Amino acid sequence: MGQATREAYGDILGQLILENEKIVVLDADLTKSTKTSVAQSKVPNRHFNMGIAEANMMGVAAGFASSGYTVFASTFAMFATGRAWEQVRNSIGYPRLNVKICGTHAGIAVGEDGVSHQAIEDIALMRAIPGMQVYQPCDATETKAIIRHVSQIDGPCYVRLGRSKVDDVFNEDTKFEIGKIHQITKGSNVCIFTTGLMTQAALKAQKKLQEEGIEMSVVNVSCLKPLDEEGVFKMLKEHDVIITAEEHNVIGGLGAAIAEVSTSKCPKLIHRMGIYDCFAESGPFEKLLVKYHLDSEDIVKKVKEVL
């Protein structure tokens, strides 16, 4: 097991805050969970705890950004994108301010805390804000590359991070082209677009399918907006069977984004895997992923079903 993406976020932010004196970090009483505590320990005077008041935190982030700072604002994905949505939309999105909203504990993999803390709508909510960039890394190395990337570009970004430890997909030698889709395996006629921890599930499924003589392309989508339409178009053209998998409501997330490109550029039947418009429940995250059909076995089953 590698690090959780939130842990990698904490580590890289702790490094970036030392490198860039214009970075300030805001948190809403979750510094140890979001891992902004690392940055806090490195540069305490540029880390501000805003208390359990996410709406105000987003406004304060806007005020800092309008004063020339690069702001990282962190809390759980649920509260960053849900509770404070309209503050993010009006005080950060509309004025295009340089705020990086890094929401941790996204998806159902937050586990035992249950539905109140399981953001399964956050990608949809953030994608709908004009000009908001939306990222979801799948492992530690990609997280570090993405956080460094967003710290270097101007404008509002949402980065979706997970609570649970996940297997490493990439390593130090991986060359990332942030913003582009990343084809990890090359299959013949089946292609699965994945984001976040579904990339690991798809890679497991890909190995099992390979043993049975089915070659599947696994395409990691870490930049959900702006979506690499050219790259997606190429995959749609090269494969007959298209599947998407995300730990998010199938409404408004990765599957929807791929379908949007498909419908306008390369019409295809798209099989979307994700949360089917329901609330989940408490439980160990591995069991939740199985129960809500987001396990590698579910991908294997789906591929056989649609082939």
Add this chain to the structure above:
Amino acid sequence: MDKISLKNHAKNIRKNIVKMVANANSGHIGGALSATDILTVLYFNEMNIHAENVGGVNRDRFVLSKGHASALLYSTLHEKGLLNEDLMTFRFIDSKLQGHPNMNYVAGVDMSTGSLGQGVSAAVGMAMANKLAKNDYRVYALLGDGECQEGQVWEAAMAAAHYKLDNLVVIVDFNGLQIDGDITKVMNPIPIDEKFKAFGFEVEVIDGHDYDAIDAALKHARNVKGKPTMILAHTVKGKGVSFMEHNAGWHGVAPNAEELAKALAELEVL
């Protein structure tokens, strides 16, 4: 600046507000006229803002948290000689003078506002940024009294006191009226002064149409150390136009040609 000059500036600002809203056939007059004297003193006596620094952030800043009073902000920037846009394009298509202010369109608009309760948080962020940068610039935020019904105002107030933002002045335009009527009947936010005091603010209660009182309160705030200041400014909604005064019906309604002429005639002799 002497009182006669301030009065003249305020008169011009008020006349333009009425003309802009009439010309656009929409906009918010009542709460713009109530806060005109406050902005006149801020821009002509208090804030370090002028043509050379308006484009940057190395200066005092003002956040119109009650963003619907946009005509007041544009008219004040125009009176100060900081606005190049034609005021009569207000709310028109292709105009930079949006119905609620956009900071990227107009230099001198320091935050995009309009959704109530949000501007004051941004002002807190600016004041925190000034503290971090160790500069002496001050931040001013104008809130509506009805706006104090928004929970975010109190989150922001808590943060302002917590971070000891003595470079922040929050001014509440206490005209007593909101869209649906008397603030005490819609959802009573009173006592506003006691609430801010309890949150840790230095509080001053003044007549928001008395230039000396506004000036003195702002000067006093400069000497307060270790906490933010809230100035509760008693004002009259629609101030200066007899038929608009104390009338919630003029919150978001445009005058017709006849009403405009009458309003301008009254403002001329104010």
